[in-house]
Amino acid sequence: MALVKFQTENFRNLSPAPVSFSPSFNLIYGENGSGKTSVLEAIGYLGLGRSFRVNRHQAVVRHGEQRLTVFGGLDHGLTDDAGQSDNGLVHRLGISRDVVQKETALRVDGEGVRSLSSLAMHLPVSVIDPGVFDVVAGGPGKRRQFLDWAVFHVEPSFASVWQQCQRATSQRNQTLRNGRLDESLLRVWDRQYAALSDRINEARVNTFVRFKAAFEALVREVEVQWTEGLKLEFYAGWDTTQSLVDVLLSHREQERKMGHTLYGPNRADIRLKFQGRPVAETFSRGQQKTLVILMKIAQGMVLSDMGKQVTFLLDDINAELDEGHRAMLASRLQALRCQVFITSIERPLVGQLWPDGKAPEYRMFHVEHGKLTEE
Numbered sequence: 001m002a003l004v005k006f007q008t009e010n011f012r013n014l015s016p017a018p019v020s021f022s023p024s025f026n027l028i029y030g031e032n033g034s035g036k037t038s039v040l041e042a043i044g045y046l047g048l049g050r051s052f053r054v055n056r057h058q059a060v061v062r063h064g065e066q067r068l069t070v071f072g073g074l075d076h077g078l079t080d081d082a083g084q085s086d087n088g089l090v091h092r093l094g095i096s097r098d099v100v101q102k103e104t105a106l107r108v109d110g111e112g113v114r115s116l117s118s119l120a121m122h123l124p125v126s127v128i129d130p131g132v133f134d135v136v137a138g139g140p141g142k143r144r145q146f147l148d149w150a151v152f153h154v155e156p157s158f159a160s161v162w163q164q165c166q167r168a169t170s171q172r173n174q175t176l177r178n179g180r181l182d183e184s185l186l187r188v189w190d191r192q193y194a195a196l197s198d199r200i201n202e203a204r205v206n207t208f209v210r211f212k213a214a215f216e217a218l219v220r221e222v223e224v225q226w227t228e229g230l231k232l233e234f235y236a237g238w239d240t241t242q243s244l245v246d247v248l249l250s251h252r253e254q255e256r257k258m259g260h261t262l263y264g265p266n267r268a269d270i271r272l273k274f275q276g277r278p279v280a281e282t283f284s285r286g287q288q289k290t291l292v293i294l295m296k297i298a299q300g301m302v303l304s305d306m307g308k309q310v311t312f313l314l315d316d317i318n319a320e321l322d323e324g325h326r327a328m329l330a331s332r333l334q335a336l337r338c339q340v341f342i343t344s345i346e347r348p349l350v351g352q353l354w355p356d357g358k359a360p361e362y363r364m365f366h367v368e369h370g371k372l373t374e375e
């Protein structure tokens with residue numbers, strides 16, 4: 001599906017005027033501070049329920065206002081080779097946040113819904129911005145987040161299992177921190193926690209297998225020399241040749257000393273190695289960035305194989321990638337037939353993004369003082 005109708009109220013400096021987007025490429029340019037990133041941020045807000053830039057909702061609401069709203073109309077997206085969409089809206093999404101009451105209201109097709117996953121399911125948003133680099137250079141938490149985004153879209157029940165597991169972990173941690181360890185109670189938590197962990201692990205492994213196959217196919221196609229010898233491995237968070245219950249039991253003393261759970265899905269990682277060494281120590285920054293982008297595209301391929309269209313938000317790619325890599329990215333995204341938003345300061349040169357002359361259907365927007373004007 002693709003976001004074709006869009007409107008915000010009190011979202012940073014954005015104008016409340018409604019905008020129609022292309023289900024294919026949307027090229028957005030404007031001066032520093034004009035509102036380009038805010039447009040992507042608002043689209044992301046609708047699909048993720050939060051800003052991809054800042055943690056506090058308060059930073060996002062227009063100065064002096066209490067409530068922000070983002071509305072979106074989705075259509076079927078690209079439906080045939082000519083890149084045409086049928087233009088009928090299939091879903092209407094809305095998110096509204098009162099930053100004083102700290103309340104979020106969500107709507108899908110006019111009905112109030114409680115869970116963010118109801119919105120996220122319809123609008124899978126993948127952000128490629130300067131912060132994306134952390135997937136390779138940052139800690140395991142960033143890579144878990146990366147993988148879990150795809151796991152959620154492959155298996156939507158993952159979100160509720162994940163929440164149950166977080167609750168079991170915190171109960172278990174409380175028991176571990178108790179001065180006098182109640183071994184029988186801990187064994188009860190161990191069993192619950194291990195059962196939920198196994199379900200999380202199974203979902204992650206399933207998605208990782210698909211992701212890895214897509215990534216390897218992509219790398220073969222784009223023929224990036226430096227990816228030869230690159231290995232991607234999934235680590236569950238414990239030695240899965242043993243049951244998690246046994247692992248927990250054999251590390252009781254260690255966990256008791258630390259006062260929290262040390263084994264399980266909260267320790268999972270995607271290990272990226274080049275000739276046996278961590279990629280973060282070996283690859284140049286440019287190579288690491290390109291690697292993350294290829295990984296993001298591979299995720300898009302996994303969803304696309306399931307008939308889901310990802311909305312990619314590419315913030316300021318000129319600052320991140322050279323011309324060749326930008327063209328590679330544009331052609332891969334075009335081949336994926338997903339929806340793409342690209343921002344830049346200068347008016348983008350379509351001939352540079354698609355040097356073969358086969359540009360997809362696109363819309364070009366200029367942003368000034370938070371207002372998008374189609375050219």
Ligand SMILES: Nc1ncnc2c1ncn2[C@@H]1O[C@H](COP(=O)(O)OP(=O)(O)OP(=O)(O)O)[C@@H](O)[C@H]1O
Nearest residue numbers: 012013032033034035036037038059060061062063
């Ligand atoms: N909560 C807010 N309320 C009103 N205006 C805001 C708020 N937060 C930020 N702004 C303003 O919104 C404008 C848009 O910022 P944004 O980061 O979207 O610009 P940009 O076009 O992406 O800029 P750059 O090219 O420098 O990255 C800025 O001028 C900023 O000062």
